[in-house]
Amino acid sequence: MAEIELKTAPADFRFPTTNQTRHCFTRYVEFHRCLAAKGDGSAECERFAKYYRSLCPGEWPLHEPGLCIHASEV
Amino acid sequence: MFNNVRRISLFDEKSLNSTSSDTASMWNDFPSVPSDLPPLPADSVPSVPSLPSIASDVEVEQPAPSNYNYETHGIDEDHPGLNPDSERIVELQSDIHDKLGELMTNKSDQDVLSAAEALHGESNNIPFLEHLLDDLNKNGIEGEAYKDALDLSNRLGILPDKAALCDAAEPWQLGFQDAASPMMQGIIDLHHDIFFFLILILVFVSRILVRALWHFHYQKNPIPQRIVHGTTIEILRTIFPSIIPMFIAIPSFALLYSMDEVVVDPAITIKAIGHQWYRTYEYSDYNSSDEQSLTFDSYTIPEDDLELGQSRLLEVDNRVVVPAKTHLRIIVTPADVPHSWAVPSLGVKCDAVPGRLNQISISVQREGVYYGQCSEIYGTNHAFTPIVVEAVPSKDYGSRVSNQLIPQTTGEA
Numbered sequence: 001m002a003e004i005e006l007k008t009a010p011a012d013f014r015f016p017t018t019n020q021t022r023h024c025f026t027r028y029v030e031f032h033r034c035l036a037a038k039g040d041g042s043a044e045c046e047r048f049a050k051y052y053r054s055l056c057p058g059e060w061p062l063h064e065p066g067l068c069i070h071a072s073e074v
Numbered sequence: 075m076f077n078n079v080r081r082i083s084l085f086d087e088k089s090l091n092s093t094s095s096d097t098a099s100m101w102n103d104f105p106s107v108p109s110d111l112p113p114l115p116a117d118s119v120p121s122v123p124s125l126p127s128i129a130s131d132v133e134v135e136q137p138a139p140s141n142y143n144y145e146t147h148g149i150d151e152d153h154p155g156l157n158p159d160s161e162r163i164v165e166l167q168s169d170i171h172d173k174l175g176e177l178m179t180n181k182s183d184q185d186v187l188s189a190a191e192a193l194h195g196e197s198n199n200i201p202f203l204e205h206l207l208d209d210l211n212k213n214g215i216e217g218e219a220y221k222d223a224l225d226l227s228n229r230l231g232i233l234p235d236k237a238a239l240c241d242a243a244e245p246w247q248l249g250f251q252d253a254a255s256p257m258m259q260g261i262i263d264l265h266h267d268i269f270f271f272l273i274l275i276l277v278f279v280s281r282i283l284v285r286a287l288w289h290f291h292y293q294k295n296p297i298p299q300r301i302v303h304g305t306t307i308e309i310l311r312t313i314f315p316s317i318i319p320m321f322i323a324i325p326s327f328a329l330l331y332s333m334d335e336v337v338v339d340p341a342i343t344i345k346a347i348g349h350q351w352y353r354t355y356e357y358s359d360y361n362s363s364d365e366q367s368l369t370f371d372s373y374t375i376p377e378d379d380l381e382l383g384q385s386r387l388l389e390v391d392n393r394v395v396v397p398a399k400t401h402l403r404i405i406v407t408p409a410d411v412p413h414s415w416a417v418p419s420l421g422v423k424c425d426a427v428p429g430r431l432n433q434i435s436i437s438v439q440r441e442g443v444y445y446g447q448c449s450e451i452y453g454t455n456h457a458f459t460p461i462v463v464e465a466v467p468s469k470d471y472g473s474r475v476s477n478q479l480i481p482q483t484t485g486e487a
Contacts, residue, residue, distance in 0.1 A: 006341040006400065006471075008359045011435075016336070018424075020405060020431040053358045054343040055431070057407055058369060 009051040020055060027052035028062060159200070166203035167194050173210040177220055193223040241419045242385055242445035251419045254444055254465070255436050258421030260329045267325045271318055336435050340403035344394065346415050348408040348426050348448075351455035355394050357475065368475065374458045387457065388445045393464040397471035398441045406432045411453065417446030417463055425450055438465040 015023040031048035038045060056062055171190035178186050194203055209219035241251055253259040290298045345356040352374075358367035375389040396402055406415045408426040415434075416423040424434045438444075446461040466474055 006359075006397070006468075008340055008343040008403065010339040011336045011403075016334075018432050018434070020433040021429070024431055050359070053367065055405065057345050057347055057405075057431070058356055058358065058367060059347065059409060 009054045024052060024056040027055060162200055163198055163203065166200065166207060169207050170194050170203065170210065173207065174220070174223055177210065177215055189223045193219065241442055242388055253419065253421065254438055254440055254442060255420040256439065257333055257436065258419060260332070261421050264325050264329050268322050271322055275318070338401050340401045340435060342396070342400060343403045343405060344396065345405045345407065346394070348406075348413040348415070348452075348459070350410055350453050351459050353459060353461065372462075374460055385445065388447070388460045388462070390460055390462045393443070393462040395464050395466055395471065395474045396438060397468040398438050398465040400468060401435060401437050404434045404436065406434065412450055413452040413456075413459075414449035415446070415461060416449040417444050417461055419444040419446075420463065422446070423449055438463070441465050441467060
């Protein structure tokens, strides 16, 4: 894996300040809304998945079973 | 003569009690000249006839094992200020350096000098130096001495092109560390701008103060003049102090707002997560599922495990590897208690608050290793959680990250 394409969640103008907590949350919610709309495993939603994984720390409990359902209903 | 003097200083009983006139064999038994003995100053050694207490049947002119002519040791009448011992040492060290230069053909001059210094170690021990030189001459690249030179110089981590930059705290440091990001360069420039006005005001105020103390001394000038008002001076002393902060504010605000401006999308997001009392770094741009991204812990290297040349309380086992000249987004957050992520060379200090993700945008302008320390006290080991950022060329970044992928993570996608 010598060439890694350097790409990450772009700078979102909705969150111009230092505090990016809402940014992480918004991307997460967008991902699940996309899943709810387009069905699981869609390529479009993969983009949002990458964004929220880039931003949100791995330790945050974002994969709780009930959380996804609530997120997509937000 | 040299033999006699050595016997005086080291009290070799064997030679004092000996009746043998042959001291050549004694010289062979004699331990090699210890390197911690200072070279004998030329004027402290008396000439032979004035040493009656030493066994008088001891021969004076004995061939020493090396070519060094000990007869001239002591006061050299032709050149009274010279010490032949130290001359010889310098000569040997320079020969070693030359010989190493011939053998190490692909290294730079600076490398050769450092290797030579590591090898002879500024030793004063003439037989040791001669032994090194012999080894280099006879065995060349295959010899022990050459291998030692390379080994020592590698261990000391000689990087001649990076040696001069200050990217870590130095003892008794007064100024900033060298800038490695445009933000830090801006901070340093602002500091210089403000410092100019600072000195101006300092000198002016001190002069007025000293002048007032001098001229209104109660003995010289018992009746100080009472001046009620002076319109001109009052106007001037109001206008000038309000112009000066304007000169200070212009570069200051320019820097402040440009620091917040994120013009370019970042290429990489790195999460710096603080725990008590270590750090975790996550590079999550590459995982394609919810499984673990490239995550590793960064513990400080304790003092006992440090190698030669490493800094105390600043080194870590796993460094944050970033590509140089790339826009990075660093997200700082803690797992438990507030702390702070600071790297002075990059002009970064970002507090980490539980439950909050703080973003900083940096772009490291040159390759190198940058050190920083935690800047918010968070328990016993707050002083033992440093930060080390290593900027590598962009083309090497991929291989560095993938090398870390293999040992660090399991089940990484």
